[in-house]
Amino acid sequence: MARTTIKDIARECGVSLSTVSLVLNNNPRISESTREKVLSSVRKHEYQPNTFARSLASQSSRSLSVIVPHLNHVFADTYFGEIVSGIYEHATSLGYKVMLEMANRHFIQTHEYLNLLKTKRVDGLLILGSSVHDEYLKDLAASNYPYVLVNHYFPGRSMNYISADYITSARLAANHLLDHGHRHIGMLSGTTTNTALDFRDHFTKACMEGGVAKENLYWSDGWFTEQGGFEGAQWLLDRYPEMTAIMAGNDKMAIGAMRHIARRGLKVPHDISVIGMDDVAAAEFANPSLTTIRHDLYQIGAKSVEALLVLFRKEAELVQQTLPVELVVRESTGPVRTAS
Amino acid sequence: MARTTIKDIARECGVSLSTVSLVLNNNPRISESTREKVLSSVRKHEYQPNTFARSLASQSSRSLSVIVPHLNHVFADTYFGEIVSGIYEHATSLGYKVMLEMANRHFIQTHEYLNLLKTKRVDGLLILGSSVHDEYLKDLAASNYPYVLVNHYFPGRSMNYISADYITSARLAANHLLDHGHRHIGMLSGTTTNTALDFRDHFTKACMEGGVAKENLYWSDGWFTEQGGFEGAQWLLDRYPEMTAIMAGNDKMAIGAMRHIARRGLKVPHDISVIGMDDVAAAEFANPSLTTIRHDLYQIGAKSVEALLVLFRKEAELVQQTLPVELVVRESTGPVRTAS
DNA sequence: AGCGCAAGTTAAAACGCTTGACCCTCGGGG
DNA sequence: CCCCGAGGGTCAAGCGTTTTAACTTGCGCT
Numbered sequence: 246m247a248r249t250t251i252k253d254i255a256r257e258c259g260v261s262l263s264t265v266s267l268v269l270n271n272n273p274r275i276s277e278s279t280r281e282k283v284l285s286s287v288r289k290h291e292y293q294p295n296t297f298a299r300s301l302a303s304q305s306s307r308s309l310s311v312i313v314p315h316l317n318h319v320f321a322d323t324y325f326g327e328i329v330s331g332i333y334e335h336a337t338s339l340g341y342k343v344m345l346e347m348a349n350r351h352f353i354q355t356h357e358y359l360n361l362l363k364t365k366r367v368d369g370l371l372i373l374g375s376s377v378h379d380e381y382l383k384d385l386a387a388s389n390y391p392y393v394l395v396n397h398y399f400p401g402r403s404m405n406y407i408s409a410d411y412i413t414s415a416r417l418a419a420n421h422l423l424d425h426g427h428r429h430i431g432m433l434s435g436t437t438t439n440t441a442l443d444f445r446d447h448f449t450k451a452c453m454e455g456g457v458a459k460e461n462l463y464w465s466d467g468w469f470t471e472q473g474g475f476e477g478a479q480w481l482l483d484r485y486p487e488m489t490a491i492m493a494g495n496d497k498m499a500i501g502a503m504r505h506i507a508r509r510g511l512k513v514p515h516d517i518s519v520i521g522m523d524d525v526a527a528a529e530f531a532n533p534s535l536t537t538i539r540h541d542l543y544q545i546g547a548k549s550v551e552a553l554l555v556l557f558r559k560e561a562e563l564v565q566q567t568l569p570v571e572l573v574v575r576e577s578t579g580p581v582r583t584a585s
Numbered sequence: 586m587a588r589t590t591i592k593d594i595a596r597e598c599g600v601s602l603s604t605v606s607l608v609l610n611n612n613p614r615i616s617e618s619t620r621e622k623v624l625s626s627v628r629k630h631e632y633q634p635n636t637f638a639r640s641l642a643s644q645s646s647r648s649l650s651v652i653v654p655h656l657n658h659v660f661a662d663t664y665f666g667e668i669v670s671g672i673y674e675h676a677t678s679l680g681y682k683v684m685l686e687m688a689n690r691h692f693i694q695t696h697e698y699l700n701l702l703k704t705k706r707v708d709g710l711l712i713l714g715s716s717v718h719d720e721y722l723k724d725l726a727a728s729n730y731p732y733v734l735v736n737h738y739f740p741g742r743s744m745n746y747i748s749a750d751y752i753t754s755a756r757l758a759a760n761h762l763l764d765h766g767h768r769h770i771g772m773l774s775g776t777t778t779n780t781a782l783d784f785r786d787h788f789t790k791a792c793m794e795g796g797v798a799k800e801n802l803y804w805s806d807g808w809f810t811e812q813g814g815f816e817g818a819q820w821l822l823d824r825y826p827e828m829t830a831i832m833a834g835n836d837k838m839a840i841g842a843m844r845h846i847a848r849r850g851l852k853v854p855h856d857i858s859v860i861g862m863d864d865v866a867a868a869e870f871a872n873p874s875l876t877t878i879r880h881d882l883y884q885i886g887a888k889s890v891e892a893l894l895v896l897f898r899k900e901a902e903l904v905q906q907t908l909p910v911e912l913v914v915r916e917s918t919g920p921v922r923t924a925s
Numbered sequence: 926a927g928c929g930c931a932a933g934t935t936a937a938a939a940c941g942c943t944t945g946a947c948c949c950t951c952g953g954g955g
Numbered sequence: 956c957c958c959c960g961a962g963g964g965t966c967a968a969g970c971g972t973t974t975t976a977a978c979t980t981g982c983g984c985t
């Protein structure tokens with residue numbers, strides 16, 4: 246039952262503890278012959294160093310924390326799921342462990358996010374789904390510990406981030422709808438993230454440049470969920486029957502909106518065009534399949550890990566990167582309906 | 586920069602290290618006055634014990650590992666996501682940390698799953714998405730370490746598990762379709778899990794008891810994904826045009842199947858009824874909304890944590906539990922089409 | 926006065942590893 | 956022939972806790 250420790254290996258090989266440890270850490274001071282002897286004994290016993298002892302002694306854990314927002318069933322959200330997948334797969338391939346944390350009140354009030362770093366329990370933080378109200382992020386920015394905001398940012402503050410290009414997204418979406426002749430457009434989104442706010446501003450701007458009157462742009466605030474999209478679409482359609490297109494802040498909202506439109510007995514895209522954002526797997530299999538702006542969330546996750554490594558290695562003080570996006574045209578958008 | 590340790594607290598309070606440690610672990614041997622003194626100092630310094638040191642010394646980590654299968658983008662799968670959410674939220678509310686592991690080749694070949702337990706890096710394992718081919722599970726069953734199979738089982742082997750009731754699910758689904766007059770039914774599922782196999786057997790049995798000829802039951806094997814459902818539906822419809830209903834092994838397959846049916850120019854449920862399983866959020870927002878067998882995945886996750894605790898406390902040798910299911914009727918199923 | 930005992934506290938040995946300082950041995954240069 | 960330095964190893968002091976056995980008191984008995 247007693248686990249084999251570094252001591253057992255040392256005894257078997259007739260060397261000291263230190264030697265074994267040095268071999269395990271690829272220290273070049275050990276001769277090739279000793280190294281081989283130790284390694285073969287390690288293999289023979291399937292020896293695995295004790296992580297706790299290692300971390301305690303070395304004051305570093307070779308692991309990182311993913312901070313997800315405090316939402317119910319948050320791991321069931323494909324948006325976060327895609328990003329976490331990208332993070333997890335990339336980080337583990339680089340030998341980093343991934344820990345999960347949820348940014349609930351306790352986590353924030355006890356400064357757990359700083360404690361994780363101070364106690365060296367993790368080497369860095371990857372923060373998902375932060376909102377404009379997350380004041381605690383200021384402490385992080387000031388702290389000099391490695392962290393990256395994932396698919397979010399704060400204009401004007403110098404914080405590390407990796408994000409999709411929401412500004413180009415806005416232009417692509419707007420132009421696509423304009424090209425189809427839409428001049429009465431609803432927007433369905435939240436106001437809790439800077440990305441959504443940036444998106445709205447640039448979408449509005451692009452629409453107006455394309456000849457849409459400001460009063461023909463309709464806005465509905467809501468949760469980034471199917472339910473939020475459903476209710477938002479209802480609200481907009483009740484008020485603005487002249488509306489011919491809906492731009493949703495993400496694919497889930499778009500799918501919720503389409504559901505409501507179907508319920509109402511209207512057809513997408515014949516009566517109303519719908520465009521989403523992200524291009525999660527569900528977009529392709531929606532009925533009708535969803536036109537959307539593709540954000541490579543998996544890639545965003547992977548790049549965030551990369552950014553963290555840059556910070557670990559002190560190759561940069563600040564990492565800010567915007568990733569390209571792409572319009573994916575499917576069935577849910579089409580020419581504006583003939584005036585009825 | 587130097588973190589405050591137990592030593593600092595001890596010095597400040599004029600007591601020994603042991604006393605502080607005992608206070609922190611709620612040992613009743615310490616007097617109320619000393620306890621208060623220590624605790625107030627702890628609060629003052631926002632002292633947090635070092636997890637590594639604690640785990641190393643106590644040989645227990647108050648944490649558990651979730652093992653997910655080695656699939657691409659696995660965290661973006663709402664099936665796993667729901668379960669992980671249930672696990673995470675329940676475990677953290679009980680003071681347990683949750684670690685993520687992926688059952689890839691390295692993980693299995695190096696016996697990492699056993700090492701995690703041997704080195705006490707985690708106290709128990711929660712295994713998701715295991716398949717009939719996962720031979721390594723035998724080692725676990727033999728090992729006497731705490732683990733629970735989540736929503737899977739091996740008939741005949743005495744392994745711990747928590748699972749939805751796939752047998753009742755099968756009867757509910759079959760009877761629902763039979764009630765609507767369906768007598769030519771396709772099944773879309775995988776063959777890699779015992780739950781799916783059990784489901785198939787009992788679905789078949791129920792259908793035959795309901796008067797469906799065996800040769801009018803069609804089977805298509807495939808991945809548990811939208812794409813798998815899409816292709817499976819195509820395969821079935823190409824071969825069996827007389828088919829009027831499709832039972833899918835999960836909601837994602839059902840949604841993929843509906844997508845294919847729409848592509849083919851057919852209507853759900855007018856031409857083909859479709860029923861899914863799980864009742865993930867997407868089921869309600871599909872077009873048409875999906876009739877399905879509800880498995881409370883979140884609850885399954887939470888119960889699995891509960892089961893692990895029972896094993897920790899040695900209150901039972903073996904934990905096997907089957908959770909109730911429910912038919913949720915929505916729009917995707919209806920009476921059989923009139924013969925054409 | 927002496928004893929036993931309970932309650933409260935502490936000393937010290939782990940836990941398994943890392944790491945900087947130190948030590949030995951040899952070969953070569955002065 | 957001695958000294959020096961490089962290469963290869965080892966020593967031992969941590970890292971920050973837990974935990975067991977042992978040590979004080981003070982008190983009530985006899």
